[in-house]
Amino acid sequence: MQVQRFLIAFAWAAAAVLAVSAQAIASTGQPSSWQLGLQAAATPVMENIAWFHNLLLYIITAISLFVLLLLVIVMVRFNARSNPTPSKTTHNTLLEVAWTVIPVLVLVTIAVPSFRLLFFQQAIPQADVTVKATGKQWFWSYSYPDHGKFEFDSLMLQDKDRKPNQPRLLAVDNDLVVPVNKVVRVQVIGADVIHAFAVPAFGIKIDAVPGRLNETWFKAEREGVYYGQCSELCGKDHAFMPIAVRVVSDREFAAWIEETKKKYATGARDPLTVAAREVRTEH
Incomplete structure (x- = not known):
């Protein structure tokens, strides 16, 4: 006992x-x-x-x-x-x-x-915001189908470019921005090989498959920056393909949308982003 x-x-x-x-x-x-x-x-x-x-x-x-x-x-x-005579049950x-x-x-x-x-x-509820995430070797491209025809790339920051409060191997140059307390539908697809869009704090992980549009959703209840990574082995730089989601207020999101529309509406990429992508591809 x-x-x-x-x-x-x-x-x-x-x-x-x-x-x-x-x-x-x-x-x-x-x-x-x-x-x-x-x-x-x-x-x-x-x-x-x-x-x-x-x-x-x-x-x-x-x-x-x-x-x-x-x-x-x-x-x-x-x-x-202790039991020299075993039971024969x-x-x-x-x-x-x-x-x-x-x-x-x-x-x-x-x-x-x-x-x-x-x-x-x-079961994806009625979405307030729709985001399309396209996995590429080795970065993510984001677009907002309901907010205009623009798209931008998101690449991992190198150590020399990071701010002191940004985590190594997770911080990116362009965050995915969404409003707080809103249902966000995420459409995920791969442009070359299979990737996976995963953000642990949101409880989401879904494959980005070329030629197939997968969907998931989340509703962030607190403002802040939440990090994830590609979770499907996709090549030599798989480990350097982070995801950063910045959750902001409705007012900040509306202002960010207007600013981003002006910046990317023509389909042009930031020269620094293009250069970084080319360097990553060469390596």
């Missing part, structure tokens, strides 16, 4: 430490050093993903400790010294029903929220 109580107490303590540490260490919008948990959720989808992740963690921990407890009991009570109806029904209940407990989360992710 003392061993059993110790294991149960240890399990609860370990679960509490992991939960608190994960919440404390996970940062908003980008990874942090020694991070244990998921990035802090910035959308309803990610909040549901984090909740489901924690549910699975508790279930897996309970099952693992239960199996460990059984192993300890067997080793202590049924070794040759061939079956136990109650036990067999239990080890069939309990796993079924556990799987149902996992399946119900799993399907609810899947449908929540896949």
Whole structure:
């Protein structure tokens, strides 16, 4: 009994430490050093993903400790010294029903929220803003079909170009800008090979396939800059293809749209962006 109580107490303590540490260490919008948990959720989808992740963690921990407890009991009570005359029991109806029904209940407990989360992710609500992200080797191009015919490229900043508060390998020259508390539909396609558009804090990850338009959505509930990366191996510079999403107020978004229309409406690219793209391609 003392061993059993110790294991149960240890399990609860370990679960509490992991939960608190994960919440404390996970940062908003980008990874942090020694991070244990998921990035802090910035959308309803990610909040549901984090909740489901924690549910699975508790279930897996309970099952693992239960199996460990059984192993300890067997080793202590049924070794040759403690139990020189082993039982010859061939079956136990109650036990067999239990080890069939309990796993079924556990799987149902996992399946119900799993399907609810899947449908929540896949059912795209009425969008307030539509963004098209085109994956290219090795940068992203963004356009806003509902806000005019303009498109711009987004390339990773080199170390010499970064500001002190911009994260290395994640900061870009042109952010994807969206309004806060608005449903954003993201249309994703690849221009050359398969890429993947992924932003952990939003709980989105979808392949960018040439010739196929995939869709996902998010609704950012807090302003700020949220980083992601291409998550599909796409060539030698796959690791240098970040995503930066800047969430702003409605007024700031409207002003940014007007400014960006004037800058990119003719389809011309910033000479520095073109030069950077050419250098990246040559390498």
